[in-house]
Amino acid sequence: MTTAAWPLIFDGHNDVILELYRPQPGKERDFFHPSPHGHLDLPRARVGGFGGGFFAVYVPPPTSSPTVDRLPEPPYHLPLPPALDPTYALRTTLAMAARLFRIEAESQGALRVCRTAGDIADCLANNIIAAIFHIEGAEAIGPDLDELEVLYQAGLRSLGPVWSRPNIFGYGVPFAFPASPDIGPGLTEAGKALVKACNRLRIMIDLSHLNEAGFWDVARLSDAPLVATHSNAHAICPSSRNLTDRQLDAIRDSGGMVGLNFGVTFLRPDGKRDATMPLSVMVQQISYLVERLGIDHVGFGSDFDGALIPKEIGDVRGLPRLLQALTDAGFTSAEIRKLAYENWLRVLRLTWGE
Secondary structure, three states, X not given: OOHHHOOOEEEEEEOHHHHHHOOOOOOOOOOOOOOOOOOOOHHHHHHHOEEEEEEEEOOOOOOOOOOHHHOOOOOEXXXXXXXXXXXXXXXXXXXXXXXXXXXXXXXOOOEEEOOOHHHHHHHHHOOOEEEEEEEEOOOOOOOOOHHHHHHHHHOEEEEEOOOOOOEOOEOEOOOEEOOOOOOOOOOOHHHHHHHHHHHHXXXXXXXXXXXXXXXXXXXXXXXXXXXXXXXXXXXXOOOOOOEOHHHHHHHHHHOXXXXXOOOHHHHOOOOOOOOOOOHHHHHHHHHHXXXXXXXXXXXXXXXXXXXXXXXXXXXXXXXHHHHHHHHHOOOOHHHHHHHHHXXXXXXXXXXXXX
């Protein structure tokens, strides 16, 4: 079956901006030309039916850029990385956001930074890559939240209060396997104020890197659907980064959703850093999430350019293979459309007040 037979996919998370901003030595690339490196660029997106998604701004540490594909073999329990200098974090956040806006300006209409769900729907209907400006870890924002207001006016529509390191707002979940996400304290008072400000501005709050205490703090405080853009089921893969059944139930009850992370260390029941896994493991994760949450509350959150993904996917061009595997497992065309993009549009409309 050709790519044209499948719906376009709107994806919950990618790190292509990081790879363009700070490429690994010898793996430099740009967004407009196909590359043998990484997972995502415009030509490969067209081949794979990638309709857009959350383009993350993740601030790497000043001297290195550790990624999930370098996790050790399990069992492991890595300490939380140190907090970032706020001045460095703000400067880097603005530089990376500028890279996204330059891509938009240079794309000749092929990519648009979207500020409403209506914008996204229009892009999908017209084969324009729909990009959400998302920040993964709020180190660029000070306790008075002035930067949040400015970033919102610039187009920020989704924010993870923490990555897997501490900041003034809370504590991320460390990378550990096997381990519970119930590790460490939750949100600080500044973090609770951040949640309320995001609700006021209708910025989506991403729970994917929060530890469990922080998750429940957001659940108590927020009046928006609970969303984890790139996380999986802890019951299948007991990584600290994955969501327990109780967390999944809370997401369902709030009207929220979960985007399936394609990182093999968050998919595989054994947690191994081994990309030679069958697509049936991804189907098993999606089937479990659908059973627990309902078909309206699950989508994709690939983590392209931020994780080691299955060889059968390879890069963004492999998305149709996942859709075929889901079809072979009994998912209907209507269910595939929900997983591919309709569920993201639903939850964004609710969150953004459309």
